Amino acid sequence: MATPIREQILVALQDKLSGLAAFDGAQVQRSNRHIDGDNLPAINLWDDSDATIEQERYSQTSVTTQVNVETLHWADKDHTQWSTQANGLLAELIKAATSGDRTLDGLADDVAYRGDAIDYPVDGSDMIGIAVVLEVRWRHDIGDPFTNSMG
Numbered sequence: 001m002a003t004p005i006r007e008q009i010l011v012a013l014q015d016k017l018s019g020l021a022a023f024d025g026a027q028v029q030r031s032n033r034h035i036d037g038d039n040l041p042a043i044n045l046w047d048d049s050d051a052t053i054e055q056e057r058y059s060q061t062s063v064t065t066q067v068n069v070e071t072l073h074w075a076d077k078d079h080t081q082w083s084t085q086a087n088g089l090l091a092e093l094i095k096a097a098t099s100g101d102r103t104l105d106g107l108a109d110d111v112a113y114r115g116d117a118i119d120y121p122v123d124g125s126d127m128i129g130i131a132v133v134l135e136v137r138w139r140h141d142i143g144d145p146f147t148n149s150m151g
Contacts, residue, residue: 002146005107006065009136010047012104013067013097013111017043022092023071040127041073051135060139060150066114067134069097075121075128082128086118089130097134109137 014028028043035042048066056062071093076085094113102111112135119129141147 004145005138005140005148006047006063006145009065009104009107009138010045010067012107013069013134013136014045016100016104017045017069017093017096020092020096022089022096026071028069035072037127041071044070044072046070055142056139058150059142060148061142061145062109062137062139065136065138067136068131069093069134070129070131072127072129075126079121082120086120086128086130089128090116090118090132093130093132097132104136107138109139111136 010030014030018028019025023041023043026041026043028045030045031047032044035044046068048068050063050065052062052064054062071089073085073089075082094116098111098113103109104111113132114135115133117129117131119131121128139148139150141149
């Protein structure tokens with residue numbers, strides 16, 4: 001059976017964000033709720049809903065899929081550095097996701113940064129989390145999410 005374009009896009013994002021020096025070469029995981037503290041930093045990719053779906057001319061459907069990318073790190077021992085650490089990690093994640101080939105080798109029209117969240121350590125935790133919301137615009141033939149004959 002053929003692989004849906006949406007799945008191909010998620011695999012391409014996973015590949016693009018894996019092995020980055022800023023994240024100690026961590027490999028991106030998919031939809032993993034169980035992050036082991038022994039394996040930090042960790043990056044996790046969550047595919048979310050299709051935010052916008054429009055039928056276009058030429059028998060195409062345009063889709064905007066939201067993808068959440070989360071990364072978890074050990075927080076700096078000095079709590080006064082947490083904001084600086086978080087903003088640096090956020091910038092690295094945005095840069096990695098949205099620089100270079102935003103078409104993911106022709107699978108998408110664009111990958112755009114749409115929002116973020118920073119989770120600072122709470123009492124009893126030494127981890128800091130960064131999440132980025134991406135919107136991926138892509139197309140498929142009407143009624144056939146396996147095929148983009150215009151791509």
